[in-house]
Amino acid sequence: MLRIKNLESGYGRLKVLKKVTMHIGAGEIVTIIGANGAGKTSLLKTISGLIRPRSGEILFDMKDIGKLPAEKIVFMGCSLVPEGRQIFAPMTVRENILLGAYPQLRKNNGGAVRDDIERVYGIFPRLKEREKQLAGTLSGGEQQMLAIARALMARPKLIMMDEPSMGLSPLIMKDIFSIITRLREEGNTVLLVEQNAKAALGIADRGYVLETGRIIMQGAAEDLLSNRDVQRAYLGRDLDAEVTM
Amino acid sequence: MYWEPDKECLNRDELEQLQIERLQSTLNRVYAHVPFYRKKFDAMGVLPEDVGSLPDLARLPFTTKDDVRGNYPYGLFAVPLRDVVRIHASSGATGTAAVVGYTRNDIKTWSNLAARVLTAAGVTKDDVVQISFGYGLFTGGLGLHYGAERIGASVIPASSGNTARQVKIMKDFKTTALVCTPSYALLVVETMRKMGIPVSALSLRHGLFGAEPWSEEIRKELQDALGITATDNYGLSEILGPGVSGECLERDGLHISEDHFLVEVIDPDTLRPVAPGQKGELVITTLTKEAFPMIRYRTRDLACLLEGQCRCGRTGRRMCRVKGRTDEMVIIKGVKVYPSQVESLLSEIGGGEPRCQIVIDRKGAVDEVTVLVEADEPTSRGKDRRQGGMEEALRKRLTNELGISVDVKLVEKNSLPRSGDKAGRVVDNRRL
Numbered sequence: 001m002l003r004i005k006n007l008e009s010g011y012g013r014l015k016v017l018k019k020v021t022m023h024i025g026a027g028e029i030v031t032i033i034g035a036n037g038a039g040k041t042s043l044l045k046t047i048s049g050l051i052r053p054r055s056g057e058i059l060f061d062m063k064d065i066g067k068l069p070a071e072k073i074v075f076m077g078c079s080l081v082p083e084g085r086q087i088f089a090p091m092t093v094r095e096n097i098l099l100g101a102y103p104q105l106r107k108n109n110g111g112a113v114r115d116d117i118e119r120v121y122g123i124f125p126r127l128k129e130r131e132k133q134l135a136g137t138l139s140g141g142e143q144q145m146l147a148i149a150r151a152l153m154a155r156p157k158l159i160m161m162d163e164p165s166m167g168l169s170p171l172i173m174k175d176i177f178s179i180i181t182r183l184r185e186e187g188n189t190v191l192l193v194e195q196n197a198k199a200a201l202g203i204a205d206r207g208y209v210l211e212t213g214r215i216i217m218q219g220a221a222e223d224l225l226s227n228r229d230v231q232r233a234y235l236g237r238d239l240d241a242e243v244t245m
Numbered sequence: 246m247y248w249e250p251d252k253e254c255l256n257r258d259e260l261e262q263l264q265i266e267r268l269q270s271t272l273n274r275v276y277a278h279v280p281f282y283r284k285k286f287d288a289m290g291v292l293p294e295d296v297g298s299l300p301d302l303a304r305l306p307f308t309t310k311d312d313v314r315g316n317y318p319y320g321l322f323a324v325p326l327r328d329v330v331r332i333h334a335s336s337g338a339t340g341t342a343a344v345v346g347y348t349r350n351d352i353k354t355w356s357n358l359a360a361r362v363l364t365a366a367g368v369t370k371d372d373v374v375q376i377s378f379g380y381g382l383f384t385g386g387l388g389l390h391y392g393a394e395r396i397g398a399s400v401i402p403a404s405s406g407n408t409a410r411q412v413k414i415m416k417d418f419k420t421t422a423l424v425c426t427p428s429y430a431l432l433v434v435e436t437m438r439k440m441g442i443p444v445s446a447l448s449l450r451h452g453l454f455g456a457e458p459w460s461e462e463i464r465k466e467l468q469d470a471l472g473i474t475a476t477d478n479y480g481l482s483e484i485l486g487p488g489v490s491g492e493c494l495e496r497d498g499l500h501i502s503e504d505h506f507l508v509e510v511i512d513p514d515t516l517r518p519v520a521p522g523q524k525g526e527l528v529i530t531t532l533t534k535e536a537f538p539m540i541r542y543r544t545r546d547l548a549c550l551l552e553g554q555c556r557c558g559r560t561g562r563r564m565c566r567v568k569g570r571t572d573e574m575v576i577i578k579g580v581k582v583y584p585s586q587v588e589s590l591l592s593e594i595g596g597g598e599p600r601c602q603i604v605i606d607r608k609g610a611v612d613e614v615t616v617l618v619e620a621d622e623p624t625s626r627g628k629d630r631r632q633g634g635m636e637e638a639l640r641k642r643l644t645n646e647l648g649i650s651v652d653v654k655l656v657e658k659n660s661l662p663r664s665g666d667k668a669g670r671v672v673d674n675r676r677l
Contacts, residue, residue: 003262006297019294021266023259214293216273218266219533223350227535228328
């Protein structure tokens with residue numbers, strides 16, 4: 001579904017991503033893990049068209065999207081749930097969700113929007129309960145759900161999520177992760193960027209480890225979980241303190 | 246039957262994407278964690294970032310057996326030793342072993358790749374697999390053992406040696422798959438004849454033979470004598486051990502696990518790639534190894550890549566059966582012997598630079614090795630006691646160091662070909 005080859009991008013003179021090559025197959029949950037500043041968010045922003053790639057190619061459904069503006073990329077079916085939710089606090093929950101339907105309206109597919117809202121309310125009953133409430137009054141977890149719901153309204157083939165668990169309590173975080181799993185079960189494809197490597201690898205099929213803009217490891221999620229470098233660097237396990245038999 | 250159909254039958258386009266992803270991450274790791282590679286890359290002015298496609302691999306330096314030995318024992322490991330759960334070693338031309346390590350994930354990968362080879366050869370969970378490779382530092386035994394267990398077969402870790410007992414086990418335990426070197430399989434056949442055990446008394450169906458080159462002629466002989474389908478498989482410790490490639494039941498080339506290894510074929514003299522389909526030296530890069538990644542390892546094994554698709558449906562490219570070596574290494578009873586190793590042992594014992602020749606014969610199914618050594622002084626026909634004592638001392642030492650029994654004969658000075666004459670150091674009279 002998404003195939004990236006030798007992608008390089010950055011800000012001004014700063015090169016953040018160095019020859020990143022990766023892919024996501026239809027129906028997969030793929031996670032990118034890495035420390036702060038490794039380039040995870042830059043990668044998602046580059047795929048979304050918010051940052052221009054300097055070189056390399058981004059193929060989405062075999063079409064090169066590397067030079068397309070951000071909105072075209074969303075129209076093609078590649079949506080981002082941004083870091084920090086970025087919802088519109090003074091608008092109601094329903095209005096926020098409707099904003100996500102913009103691509104459908106542009107495609108004169110307005111009739112489907114009502115069904116789509118019902119569908120996302122089916123996934124997030126809490127949002128239906130609060131549809132007339134101002135988004136700014138929602139809890140962190142609900143705001144995250146809203147951000148995901150808004151992205152789903154574009155009927156994306158690929159949903160990219162940037163740190164969806166950030167700032168959430170462990171219990172709410174669990175909810176969000178079970179929603180991600182459910183989205184996949186419904187046929188969605190998910191690219192998940194997370195600092196919480198353990199939780200992300202727990203639900204992902206595969207993962208890539210990004211370190212200073214380079215992919216230093218890739219593989220099945222369970223293999224990354226059992227890799228000792230990953231354990232030391234990202235899972236917070238103090239291996240030296242553990243006594244092994 | 247496939248072990249991992251989604252991986253063994255991956256389409257070429259997806260496979261190549263996976264290969265470049267894995268190659269780039271392997272390069273990033275070796276550059277960061279293995280000083281040997283960093284120095285070598287820096288010396289050539291090449292960075293991991295310079296490899297943007299599979300053909301770019303050719304810009305990287307080769308790694309040789311000498312590099313591995315020069316970093317004895319752990320210099321090429323890419324992870325700290327505490328992450329290593331297994332260590333193996335293979336013999337080297339001058340005695341220093343090549344030491345290789347495996348993380349827990351590496352062992353898992355290895356088991357799966359060995360399971361692929363076994364499955365391709367027809368082994369299933371219902372088989373009783375007798376592994377008559379040596380267990381120990383040699384990777385053959387444990388590598389295929391783990392693969393067979395992974396499949397769920399019943400594994401008999403018979404190891405090598407005591408052939409009469411092996412035959413009894415094979416008969417009584419109803420072994421259905423035999424895993425060993427082809428030369429050992431020949432010895433099994435001969436031992437059965439001596440013991441008067443007919444093939445009808447056995448339950449054997451499959452034979453997986455490897456760790457040394459063998460011909461189609463031997464294949465036919467083993468298939469007929471044991472009533473089996475005999476398949477070839479290939480691997481080497483520096484890369485993984487058994488599991489790099491193996492034949493399917495079509496027996497038309499060995500399927501390389503290309504999602505884990507990149508294989509190039511080069512001309513050993515010019516070091517340039519040979520034309521497609523031509524024979525040359527196999528050069529292998531690992532794509533998933535954690536503890537002991539290898540970049541462009543020169544195997545010294547001569548083979549070629551086969552064109553076209555196999556009827557079995559696997560998409561991994563096939564290599565032909567190994568056709569020889571670029572060096573003079575010979576495999577005797579499954580043990581690698583280098584003439585240079587014998588020469589250095591002789592000079593250690595007797596001083597100087599004695600000229601020698603290794604003569605290998607096969608009596609029945611057993612390899613017999615005679616090392617001819619030039620004496621300093623004229624040898625007497627009647628064989629005086631001093632000369633006999635010398636031969637005996639050399640025999641003991643060589644047998645001890647090489648790990649196989651050899652006979653030693655002193656010959657007249659200047660009767661052997663000059664050591665500069667490469668082909669002259671080994672005379673292999675075996676029918677391989």
